[in-house]
Amino acid sequence: MKEILNFLRDLEKNNNRVWFNTNKERYQKVLKKWNAFCESLITEIGRFDADIAPLTIKDCTYRIYRDTRFSKDKSPYKTHFGVFMAKGGKKSMHAGYYFHIGTGNGQEYPHAHMLASGNYCYDNKTVKILREDISDEWETFSTSILGKADSLFVPDMEGALKRVPREYDPNAPYADWMRMKAYCLTVKTDDNFLLEDNLAQRVAELFKTTKPFVDYINRAVDYVKEEIK
Numbered sequence: 255m256k257e258i259l260n261f262l263r264d265l266e267k268n269n270n271r272v273w274f275n276t277n278k279e280r281y282q283k284v285l286k287k288w289n290a291f292c293e294s295l296i297t298e299i300g301r302f303d304a305d306i307a308p309l310t311i312k313d314c315t316y317r318i319y320r321d322t323r324f325s326k327d328k329s330p331y332k333t334h335f336g337v338f339m340a341k342g343g344k345k346s347m348h349a350g351y352y353f354h355i356g357t358g359n360g361q362e363y364p365h366a367h368m369l370a371s372g373n374y375c376y377d378n379k380t381v382k383i384l385r386e387d388i389s390d391e392w393e394t395f396s397t398s399i400l401g402k403a404d405s406l407f408v409p410d411m412e413g414a415l416k417r418v419p420r421e422y423d424p425n426a427p428y429a430d431w432m433r434m435k436a437y438c439l440t441v442k443t444d445d446n447f448l449l450e451d452n453l454a455q456r457v458a459e460l461f462k463t464t465k466p467f468v469d470y471i472n473r474a475v476d477y478v479k480e481e482i483k
Contacts, residue, residue, distance in 0.1 A: 255291075255448045258284045258355060262333050266357050269329040281318070288355075289315065291454060292337045298458035303465055305341035306351070310422070313343035333357055334364045340373065341472060347479075349373045349437070349471035352463045358445055367448060369457060371407065371464035372438030372471055383474040385422070385432050392428045399470050400439075404463040407439040437471050438479055439464055 261284045265274070274281065289311050298315065300307030314337045322328045333356065341352025352370040359365050376384070388395050414433040418424040422432040431437075441460065450456070 255353070255453065258288055259358065259445065259448065260357070261355050262335070263359070265331060266333040266359065266407060269333065271330055274331055285318075288335050294454040295337065295353060296339055298454050299339055299461055301458070302462050303351075303468070305348075305403065306339045309339055314339050316344075326410075332364070332380065337439070347373070347375060347377075348475050349468045351464070353446065353457055367443045367445070369407075369441045369443070369460055370410065370438050371440075371461060371468055372410075372436070374413075374436040374438060376435070376475070377435065377478065379478045380474050381435055383421070383477060384434075384437060384471065386399055387470075387474065388431050389422060389426070392426075395470070396427070398428060399466045402463055402466045404441075404460050405440055406436050406460065407464060408441070409434070410436065410438040410440045412436070439467060471474045 261277075261280060264277075268274075292311055292315055296306060296309050296311075300309075316332075316336055316338075318332050318335075320330060320332055321325075322330065334354060336352060336354045338344045338350055338352045340346055341348040344350075349372045349473045352367075354364070354367075354370070356363075356365045356367055358367060408428065411430065411434070413436055413437065414430070416433075418429045418432045422429065426432075447456075448454075
């Protein structure tokens with residue numbers, strides 16, 4: 255991972271096509287290492303989540319080239335690598351497991367290194383079902399679902415509503431979950447975590463604790479998908 259980190263940090267300082275083309279061979283080398291790691295991670299997660307086992311690199315990884323058409327930031331390249339392993343692949347809209355290596359030069363996305371379980375893109379019907387289920391089943395959800403996740407994971411409140419929807423009690427223990435539009439648990443890590451041995455196995459062990467959460471979210475996603483058919 256050290257070689258990948260060094261490349262991303264150099265790219266952050268030289269985010270232009272001339273530098274990238276000059277270092278294209280170096281990029282191909284670190285991409286090969288990243289893809290090999292991702293294949294190992296898919297295998298490890300597939301041991302406890304059968305929906306992940308059949309996925310391929312193409313199903314889970316992303317291009318380094320940025321879409322700058324609608325962005326004020328015209329930097330041509332991403333300065334991070336991410337892999338999202340979800341039932342049906344990264345475009346399926348299912349919850350899954352996301353692992354992200356940034357430059358480490360900051361505590362927020364996309365700079366931070368992180369793990370995330372869940373997803374950021376749900377339609378309104380899925381969000382409505384999740385709010386209803388979580389509020390109705392809070393005791394079960396908090397103990398049997400959230401309680402199983404490693405204590406390093408925290409709910410991601412980015413993009414949440416400022417107020418609890420009026421149909422829910424703002425003083426209820428589940429109130430923050432009613433404000434969410436993206437249901438995700440995250441862990442931010444540091445370079446030391448990345449550089450220790452057996453990274454794929456260690457990441458998979460952490461993700462394993464969030465499988466009940468991922469299954470819970472996907473129950474709502476699948477219900478909506480079936481309803482649309």
